[in-house]
Amino acid sequence: MLQRRIDDHAPPTREAMREAQDIFFNHLKRVGLKHTDQRDTILRTFLETRDHLSTDELFRLVRQKDPKIGFTTIYRTLKLLAECGLASEVAFHDGVARYEHQFNRRSHHHMVCTDCGVSVEFFSPEVGKLEEEIGRKYHFDATRHTFQIYGICEDCRKNGRRATSH
Amino acid sequence: MLQRRIDDHAPPTREAMREAQDIFFNHLKRVGLKHTDQRDTILRTFLETRDHLSTDELFRLVRQKDPKIGFTTIYRTLKLLAECGLASEVAFHDGVARYEHQFNRRSHHHMVCTDCGVSVEFFSPEVGKLEEEIGRKYHFDATRHTFQIYGICEDCRKNGRRATSH
DNA sequence: TTGAAAATGAAATTCAATTTCATTTATCGA
DNA sequence: TCGATAAATGAAATTGAATTTCATTTTCAA
Numbered sequence: 256m257l258q259r260r261i262d263d264h265a266p267p268t269r270e271a272m273r274e275a276q277d278i279f280f281n282h283l284k285r286v287g288l289k290h291t292d293q294r295d296t297i298l299r300t301f302l303e304t305r306d307h308l309s310t311d312e313l314f315r316l317v318r319q320k321d322p323k324i325g326f327t328t329i330y331r332t333l334k335l336l337a338e339c340g341l342a343s344e345v346a347f348h349d350g351v352a353r354y355e356h357q358f359n360r361r362s363h364h365h366m367v368c369t370d371c372g373v374s375v376e377f378f379s380p381e382v383g384k385l386e387e388e389i390g391r392k393y394h395f396d397a398t399r400h401t402f403q404i405y406g407i408c409e410d411c412r413k414n415g416r417r418a419t420s421h
Numbered sequence: 422m423l424q425r426r427i428d429d430h431a432p433p434t435r436e437a438m439r440e441a442q443d444i445f446f447n448h449l450k451r452v453g454l455k456h457t458d459q460r461d462t463i464l465r466t467f468l469e470t471r472d473h474l475s476t477d478e479l480f481r482l483v484r485q486k487d488p489k490i491g492f493t494t495i496y497r498t499l500k501l502l503a504e505c506g507l508a509s510e511v512a513f514h515d516g517v518a519r520y521e522h523q524f525n526r527r528s529h530h531h532m533v534c535t536d537c538g539v540s541v542e543f544f545s546p547e548v549g550k551l552e553e554e555i556g557r558k559y560h561f562d563a564t565r566h567t568f569q570i571y572g573i574c575e576d577c578r579k580n581g582r583r584a585t586s587h
Numbered sequence: 588t589t590g591a592a593a594a595t596g597a598a599a600t601t602c603a604a605t606t607t608c609a610t611t612t613a614t615c616g617a
Numbered sequence: 618t619c620g621a622t623a624a625a626t627g628a629a630a631t632t633g634a635a636t637t638t639c640a641t642t643t644t645c646a647a
Binding site: 344346348366368369375377381382385386389390392394395396397398400401403404405408409412 | 510512532534535541543548551552555558559560561562564565568569570571573574575578
Binding site: 287288289291293294323324325326327328331350 | 623624625626627628629635
């Protein structure tokens, strides 16, 4: 699926990559798990993208680097990356779970076109403030939130036609 | 699943029920579908609750009124109710789709406890304004949004124990 | 009243998510 | 370096909610 960004983020530098690897492998050590080549390949592949990847999409990318890595390992590694904060799940309600990386990433949210499925990031600090305020008001220990806007993107509105992707 | 409300909404009056039935059956007529006893029973059962019901939960409630109504009919009727605006899907990201009724309902959002699964409604007009503003800014024809806050509810924080329901 | 179109519901299917399990690999202490 | 052992891997199986199929029943307009 096509993904557009309103964002100036560059691919990770060598140092950023190293830092993320440190975070990951410290996490593994902390919970008594092992450092493997597969996990490293998966982490690097994941960080090199800016997309909201489903497990299957990441699997296809990783397979280009190492065709012997299985789907299950991708699946489990994504859970590990989410555990240590390097990835987070985004739900666009199209039936598949997607992950995006969170390393050195500005807080952002998504608008999703219900016609062609394109997702566009936007930034709105107010949303984070709302989470905090409302948590306080209702005595919830708020840890995270989801905020997505659905609608029709400019292209689809102009074209007036439906895309194939949903 | 337990559901709590911060809301003063009463069960539907006879007139409100009638009005919702009108909306539903006008919608059916408009799209060339038929009025059936099953659909009426399902609509009434749905409106009588204040919960965020999964298809299966609604199925269990409907079965108490008419054990001959099948799961598939509930499933399809919920889609129809969503089509005409009487129901809307809420995703709490626990793997099942839930619906809540939208008839005579204030705009609201949900906080979900990630420990026991309880969901609490809250009201925040700012969120709707954000949808509008951001849609305009990025040239999206925004039609709806989702906003949920996840965290630990007061009870779970006090009890310090995990509940069974997720 | 009647026939065409739609509805029903049980069963089957789909498909992403998750688990199982036999085999392989990483790590650690001697 | 050499096992021992605990974890990792990945192919295959399983799960479970969502959705579709299809034979039968029901609705409703003429």
